[in-house]
Ligand SMILES: Cc1cc2nc3c(=O)[nH]c(=O)nc-3n(C[C@H](O)[C@H](O)[C@H](O)COP(=O)(O)OP(=O)(O)OC[C@H]3O[C@@H](n4cnc5c(N)ncnc54)[C@H](O)[C@@H]3O)c2cc1C
């Protein structure tokens with residue numbers, strides 16, 4: 001079987017054994033043919049999020065993809081390539097800090113089974129970066145917070161233990177929920193079955209509850225919107 | 239770079255330590271050779287032990303732990319861990335871990351092997367993942383500094399005092415130094431010595447233990463390696479204990495049962511080993527458990543079995559083997575988590591903190607990393623400022639080693655040697671050990687270490703050279719392997735996970 005891997009100087013074809021996962025194939029190539037081939041991996045069981053790459057232009061986990069004849073393997077998009085299939089995940093990870101993806105203030109609430117299910121799926125995220133790679137917004141706006149960070153914000157906002165949901169919502173207005181085009185590409189590539197797009201829609205609804213509006217509607221009466229929003233902002237605090 | 243507390247490793251232990259140190263007012267830098275959320279802690283599924291509600295008692299938890307440790311644990315250390323468990327869960331709840339819950343507003347708990355009560359709190363099928371990611375989010379909230387993709391080369395120790403460490407910046411191939419008032423090692427275990435006979439992540443090569451050992455730190459109980467009875471045959475991916483708990487049967491090639499599946503891990507692993515020694519292949523049969531159960535309880539396992547073995551556990555028994563899963567041995571630490579080197583702390587799977595003894599109880603290691611992580615961080619934050627005499631000497635010596643390595647032309651493939659070592663270890667320093675076998679393993683290690691000038695790296699570039707990193711891991715594995723095999727040879731008493739087949 002032959003596959004092509006994008007390396008420093010373009011695509012290189014390798015012969016490999018069949019019936020292996022892409023990760024096993026890469027390891028085999030490295031150990032026997034090409035010691036300089038660079039790729040990231042850890043758990044080999046789809047939970048550490050290290051090994052996401054693009055195969056035939058679609059994001060997959062190398063450890064969960066069975067190699068097919070003629071597969072074309074490339075690094076993720078929207079990130080700087082460090083070498084071969086290794087990308088710099090530093091910038092994507094910074095979106096977590098920028099979006100304030102953590103519990104702001106703990107409110108002691110005893111949760112039940114239904115409460116748990118509210119954000120169990122969102123907290124399945126393995127930070128593989130697939131959604132970030134697939135998102136078209138980054139090509140026009142590098143400062144976009146992006147799908148996994150917003151999913152993670154929803155994970156905390158939707159948690160009954162979060163005592164300050166508004167602080168969370170305030171932090172994702174700029175380059176955040178309203179910049180998403182709702183194209184759903186992120187959902188299609190997520191290995192964990194998460195839909196960042198749906199989480200963004202829920203965050204939009206929550207933003208509206210706190211008085212925020214879609215800025216693209218601003219042209220219909222921007223001054224009013226801003227003033228009104230400002231007034232509303234404070235009210236839930238009373 | 240300089241900081242108050244340097245934490246090496248960003249799994250559950252490293253993050254807990256960093257958080258505690260930061261909250262005690264210290265400046266902290268956390269270094270990892272991966273990214274924090276890629277640490278092996280994410281792989282834990284089963285749960286984290288704590289006594290939370292009336293039916294169970296902390297006394298039970300202590301007793302179960304001591305029983306499993308077979309006399310090699312320290313009662314006071316076990317008591318500290320078990321008594322602090324409820325607080326640890328309350329703390330994890332307060333930072334937002336999405337634990338599974340019951341209808342009546344309790345944190346759900348299940349029973350793992352060796353526990354007298356359902357005591358393991360879990361977060362769906364992803365306990366370690368959710369704890370690790372929540373710790374990471376919280377560390378971001380505290381603005382803790384991370385240095386990712388930095389590989390620990392050597393600790394800086396002067397006159398018995400640890401003062402920092404040297405790292406390889408994997409991204410550009412440069413050596414970086416971080417000096418500190420104290421250093422916390424949280425670099426995880428060494429099960430990956432067994433390569434494809436281990437359930438662990440690639441990163442579990444025992445780097446931190448090897449570095450501490452080179453710096454003169456005492457190690458303890460290195461021969462104690464826990465084998466999990468049911469890992470997939472070709473990939474060694476873990477099939478959770480709940481498969482047996484729910485009625486999964488172990489069968490040999492003749493489709494006969496040969497052991498009570500509910501016995502403790504070491505006994506089941508031994509029974510499988512003996513069966514395999516007779517030439518039998520072993521299968522885990524869960525076909526009778528039904529689609530609903532398998533999809534609900536073992537969804538990841540079903541997916542992975544299909545992927546790696548081409549077997550659907552609904553239709554056919556799964557081919558399995560026991561695999562190296564957890565290493566009880568490590569850097570010897572006191573109750574403060576300080577090692578035998580002053581200001582060098584060690585915590586988590588890289589340490590031997592006298593709580594697991596000869597056999598770790600499922601669910602106790604996630605507990606250990608949180609409870610002892612916090613103790614290590616707090617204590618490390620208390621150390622007063624120190625000064626370093628000669629940083630350049632340390633840099634020069636590391637630099638010289640790297641230059642020698644880059645100058646070598648590889649005549650032998652170290653990836654092959656790594657695999658050979660793993661196969662030898664699995665066969666001869668695995669579930670049952672014998673004097674002659676161990677001697678053979680030691681001879682092989684000596685042979686490879688004696689001919690290291692023949693092994694080297696083919697890739698001589700600086701930027702993101704994973705061939706180089708793999709080689710560094712290989713050398714660490716050789717050193718660790720030697721301590722494990724020597725300890726196994728010296729210890730003629732079969733206890734817990736260490737079983738001698740000749741005395
Ligand atoms: C499949 C599986 C399932 C498990 N299930 C459970 C369970 O249900 N319950 C339970 O209690 N335990 C379980 N365990 C055990 C438990 O997960 C581990 O013991 C624990 O997570 C170890 O945590 P740690 O923080 O000590 O190390 P790790 O999480 O392994 O982290 C080590 C860190 O050190 C870094 N590091 C290593 N070497 C270097 C270096 N040279 N330079 C820089 N950084 C370095 C790594 O990058 C990483 O960040 C399981 C383990 C496995 C493999």
Ligand code: SF4
Nearest residue numbers: 135180181183184186
């Ligand atoms: S739905 Fe939004 S976040 Fe998802 S890929 Fe499209 S634009 Fe990006």
Ligand code: SF4
Nearest residue numbers: 125126128129131190
């Ligand atoms: S949301 Fe899905 S695709 Fe995006 S980082 Fe998380 S697991 Fe990966």
Ligand code: FES
Nearest residue numbers: 043044049051063
């Ligand atoms: S290696 Fe961990 S997700 Fe693929």
